[in-house]
Amino acid sequence: MAPLNLSQIEVNLDSPNSRDRMVALASLRHVSALEALPLIKKVLNDEVLQIRSMAVFALGIKSTEESFPILVRLLETDPDYGIRADAAGALGYLEDQRAFEPLVRAFYEDTQWLVRFSAAVSLGNLKDVRAKSVLLNALKSEEVVIQQAAIAALGEIKALDATDAMLDFAGSEDWLVRQRLAEALGHLPSEKAKSALNFLAKDAHPQVAQAATLSRQRLAELLPDAD
Numbered sequence: 001m002a003p004l005n006l007s008q009i010e011v012n013l014d015s016p017n018s019r020d021r022m023v024a025l026a027s028l029r030h031v032s033a034l035e036a037l038p039l040i041k042k043v044l045n046d047e048v049l050q051i052r053s054m055a056v057f058a059l060g061i062k063s064t065e066e067s068f069p070i071l072v073r074l075l076e077t078d079p080d081y082g083i084r085a086d087a088a089g090a091l092g093y094l095e096d097q098r099a100f101e102p103l104v105r106a107f108y109e110d111t112q113w114l115v116r117f118s119a120a121v122s123l124g125n126l127k128d129v130r131a132k133s134v135l136l137n138a139l140k141s142e143e144v145v146i147q148q149a150a151i152a153a154l155g156e157i158k159a160l161d162a163t164d165a166m167l168d169f170a171g172s173e174d175w176l177v178r179q180r181l182a183e184a185l186g187h188l189p190s191e192k193a194k195s196a197l198n199f200l201a202k203d204a205h206p207q208v209a210q211a212a213t214l215s216r217q218r219l220a221e222l223l224p225d226a227d
Contacts, residue, residue, distance in 0.1 A: 006035060013039055018048045025054045033062040044070070053086050060090025068094060072102045081112035088115055092122025100128050107134055113143045120146060124153025132159045139165055147172075148180045155184025163192050170196055175205040182208055186215025189222040 004012065004027040012024035021043060028036045040062065043055045056074060059067045071094070074087035088106055091099040099122065107119040120138050123131040131153065138150035151169060154162045166188075169181050182200045185193040197219065200212035 006031060009039060010042075013042050018051060021046065021048070021051050022054065025051065025058060028058055028062065031062075033064050033067075036062040037064050037066055041070075044074075049080065049082065052080075052083055056083060056086040056090055060093030063094050063096075068096050068098060072099070075102055075106055075115075081110070081115055084110065084112070085114040085118040088118035088122050092118075092125030095125060095127075097126060097128060100126060100130060104131070104134055107138065113141075113146060116141075117143070117146050117149050120149035120153055124149070124156035127157050129157050129159065131157055132162060135159070136162060136165055139169075144174050144177060148174075148177055151177065151180045151184050155187040158187050160188050160190060163188050163190055167192065167196055170199060175203075175208055178203060178205070178208045179211045182211035182215055185212075186218040189219055194219055194223065 004024060009024045009027050009031070012020040015021055015024075025040075025043065028039060031039070036058065040055050040058045043051050046052050046055065056071070059071055068091075071087045071091050075084050075091065078084050078087065084106070088103060091103060103119045103123050103126070107116050107123070110116055110119070116138075120135060123134060135150045135154050135157070138146050138153075141147055141150070147169065151166055154166060163185075166181060166184060169177050172178050172181075178200060182197065182203075185197050185200075194216070197212045197216045201209055201216060203209045203212065
């Protein structure tokens with residue numbers, strides 16, 4: 001199917017048929033950010049939650065000056081926790097350092113784990129070292145998915161001095177935690193990381209072992225004596 005042109009997208013976004021609106025939103029990937037923004041805004045308050053979610057995601061992909069304040073407002077005030085989580089994720093896509101404070105507030109103040117998870121992931125996407133203390137706090141979460149997000153994000157921000165805290169998860173019963181750790185250690189060149197990756201490369205779960213092997217290769221490029 002040929003992509004819709006701008007006028008067709010606009011017409012479809014006003015359609016009473018939710019499928020038409022979804023297709024129109026998906027077609028915005030072929031449109032410039034400035035052209036897409038007013039069209040995205042048309043469905044930010046759509047009655048169908050999935051369409052709202054798609055629109056919020058689109059704001060993170062089609063970045064304009066208006067994207068940031070809209071996403072912060074949604075993160076801080078939207079009554080639907082799914083939309084708040086989407087907004088947190090989209091702020092990470094923007095990679096705008098102004099998002100640091102709103103994301104930190106969301107992590108500490110929002111009561112929904114999904115929002116806190118998205119905030120932790122996006123703090124990693126910002127690659128801002130100021131996030132280290134927040135992410136170390138996230139490691140203490142009772143939610144395993146938040147632990148996973150924090151480990152990955154600590155790797156993203158290259159928090160080398162957080163390596164010891166991360167290594168506490170090398171024996172986690174959750175293989176996804178061990179996989180995230182193996183991936184993160186590839187960004188943290190140190191002898192401790194190298195030793196942990198040698199251990200994780202022998203993990204019983206193949207995806208953990210593969211992630212550790214790839215990270216060892218990455219460390220070999222960062223540490224001349226990593227072999």
